[in-house]
Amino acid sequence: xxxxxxIEVSFPYGKKRLSLSLPRDxxxxxxxKPAIGVKSKPLSYVxxxxxxxxxxxxxxxxxxxASKISILITDKTRATPTRELLLPVLEKFSKIxxxxxxxxxxxxxxxxxxxxxxDFIELVGKDIVDEYNVFSHDSDNTEELSYLGKTSYGTExxxxxxxxxSDLVIGIGMIEPHFFAGYSGGRKLILPGVSGTKTVYQNxxxxxxxxxxxxxxxxxxxxIHKDMVxxxxxxxxxxxxxxxxxxxxxxxxxxxxxDVIDAHLEGVKKAEKHVNVxxxxxxxxxxxxxxxxxxxxxxxxxxKGMKTAARVTKKKGVIIYIGECSDGVGHEKFGEILKVDKxxxxxxxxxxxxxxxxxxxxxxxxxxxxxxxxIIVVTKGIKHSExxxxxxxxxxxxxxxxxxxxxxxxxxxxxxIPEGPYVMPYTM
Numbered sequence: 300x301x302x303x304x305x306i307e308v309s310f311p312y313g314k315k316r317l318s319l320s321l322p323r324d325x326x327x328x329x330x331x332k333p334a335i336g337v338k339s340k341p342l343s344y345v346x347x348x349x350x351x352x353x354x355x356x357x358x359x360x361x362x363x364x365a366s367k368i369s370i371l372i373t374d375k376t377r378a379t380p381t382r383e384l385l386l387p388v389l390e391k392f393s394k395i396x397x398x399x400x401x402x403x404x405x406x407x408x409x410x411x412x413x414x415x416x417x418d419f420i421e422l423v424g425k426d427i428v429d430e431y432n433v434f435s436h437d438s439d440n441t442e443e444l445s446y447l448g449k450t451s452y453g454t455e456x457x458x459x460x461x462x463x464x465s466d467l468v469i470g471i472g473m474i475e476p477h478f479f480a481g482y483s484g485g486r487k488l489i490l491p492g493v494s495g496t497k498t499v500y501q502n503x504x505x506x507x508x509x510x511x512x513x514x515x516x517x518x519x520x521x522x523i524h525k526d527m528v529x530x531x532x533x534x535x536x537x538x539x540x541x542x543x544x545x546x547x548x549x550x551x552x553x554x555x556x557x558d559v560i561d562a563h564l565e566g567v568k569k570a571e572k573h574v575n576v577x578x579x580x581x582x583x584x585x586x587x588x589x590x591x592x593x594x595x596x597x598x599x600x601x602x603k604g605m606k607t608a609a610r611v612t613k614k615k616g617v618i619i620y621i622g623e624c625s626d627g628v629g630h631e632k633f634g635e636i637l638k639v640d641k642x643x644x645x646x647x648x649x650x651x652x653x654x655x656x657x658x659x660x661x662x663x664x665x666x667x668x669x670x671x672x673x674i675i676v677v678t679k680g681i682k683h684s685e686x687x688x689x690x691x692x693x694x695x696x697x698x699x700x701x702x703x704x705x706x707x708x709x710x711x712x713x714x715x716i717p718e719g720p721y722v723m724p725y726t727m
Contacts, residue, residue, distance in 0.1 A: 308715045311591025313623030319697040326713040329724045337550045346387040352557030365466035371488040372471045374408035378549045379473040384541045406435040407492030413437040438496040450529040457495030468537040474566040476723045478606045481518040485563030486531035500655035544570045547718045582714035584704045585612040588621045590719040595622035597629020602661045604719040611724045617673045617704040624680030633658035637689040643669040675700045
């Protein structure tokens with residue numbers, strides 16, 4: 300028989316879920332606004348949106364002027380419904396007789412690991428991989444980069460040659476809150492997506508990340524966003540995007556298509572209505588995830604969920620992060636930076652003095668969080684000793700995490716954010 304004084308909360312963990320009973324009178328569950336209008340026939344809906352682009356010529360008109368097209372897609376850590384967005388685009392090209400040999404489909408992973416054949420199949424399906432030229436950008440391959448100039452922020456813009464040499468570049472992605480760029484999508488498919496390592500280092504530099512406007516949901520005055528926009532405009536053939544807004548079940552809620560800047564901003568407005576959620580108090584303890592698979596596949600990405608939780612957690616409170624981390628830490632250099640010292644201030648100073656360092660941005664954000672919060676990690680994907688070296692408190696069960704948290708702070712106010720960084724909670 301269920302205890303009426305408790306509420307069971309379910310958290311996504313990889314492709315499964317974990318549950319925990321929490322005191323009903325002390326717990327607030329953050330949820331995105333109810334999903335109204337999930338598209339039951341996404342392919343036909345996407346096709347209609349593409350045919351009515353925002354601030355742009357129609358896609359088939361743009362394609363008729365081109366002889367070489369590059370389609371940029373997000374990587375395997377993203378929940379983008381890539382195939383559902385891509386198929387209608389390819390169908391439009393087929394109808395006008397555009398040859399498949401003239402189309403590149405390029406995974407835009409930024410500084411994430413370049414993808415391989417199996418990853419391509421997971422992202423777009425074997426049929427597309429077999430019929431089209433699908434490959435991954437590699438930011439470290441300097442021979443495959445073109446230099447386009449500097450932004451007003453001094454960022455030296457190096458971009459994949461295949462992209463720069465295309466007559467038309469299209470971005471397939473999704474629009475969700477991003478923990479330092481404000482929102483994902485649009486310009487991010489160029490920087491960091493298909494940019495060189497040096498370019499990403501400069502855009503993600505210590506001062507840029509430390510800027511108060513480099514945060515979830517903020518575009519105006521955000522130097523990282525503005526720098527990305529400037530860089531993306533240097534790729535003059537980048538003219539069209541097809542981006543989705545998804546619900547907590549990763550189903551398509553809405554789609555925008557058209558001009559890279561204007562369609563993206565319209566998508567942000569649509570996303571804001573779904574993801575902005577007010578909470579009644581700041582918590583002593585906040586439970587958060589990365590929304591399950593695929594974003595919780597490594598610890599590097601977990602910083603997104605942790606920063607989401609910090610928005611509604613009292614200073615000196617406890618953040619409990621729940622993630623499978625099937626790929627472990629995910630980024631070796633990220634882990635190494637966090638092991639530099641037990642004092643987060645010294646980690647931050649180390650980054651500032653030694654930059655550029657690969658993956659320093661996520662390490663910087665996590666170190667900043669560790670100055671103000673205790674962070675417990677619930678996972679079976681990383682050795683406890685390794686988490687401890689990174690100044691995190693390891694556990695394997697939610698119950699154990701709760702018990703530890705209640706020893707570290709009072710347990711009077713609890714917030715649970717099962718959707719993780721796919722929502723933006725804030726207190727009034």
